Amino acid sequence: MTSRSEKPVGRDLMIYDAAEDAVRILNPTARVVYELHREGAAPEAIEAALRTRFRIPDGQDVAADVRRTLADLAAQGLA
Numbered sequence: 001m002t003s004r005s006e007k008p009v010g011r012d013l014m015i016y017d018a019a020e021d022a023v024r025i026l027n028p029t030a031r032v033v034y035e036l037h038r039e040g041a042a043p044e045a046i047e048a049a050l051r052t053r054f055r056i057p058d059g060q061d062v063a064a065d066v067r068r069t070l071a072d073l074a075a076q077g078l079a
Contacts, residue, residue, distance in 0.1 A: 015078065024076060029054065033069045037079055043067065 003019035013031040015024045026034055032053060036046045047062045056062055073079035 017077075024078070029065075030069050030073070033066060034073055034078060037070060037073070043070065 003017055005016050005018070007014045007016075009025065011028040011031070013026040013034065015026065016022070017024075029050065032050055033046055036049055041049070043063065043066050046066050050056060050062055050066070051058075070079050
């Protein structure tokens with residue numbers, strides 16, 4: 001049984017961890033990374049989804065952003 005609960009707040013996602021009594025707010029981009037990662041999506045699929053959803057041009061290094069976000073989520077115990 002998880003001690004976490006999630007609630008959309010506008011386009012963001014609020015995650016409350018009762019065990020830690022901690023609240024985390026994920027912005028829309030981090031929310032997509034988090035949700036797709038939880039569904040088992042590979043980083044490459046997450047990158048493609050972000051490019052499509054947020055209309056990100058090819059010149060931006062979205063792969064690095066995905067890796068960084070996944071590392072941040074892991075550091076917070078969310079990935």
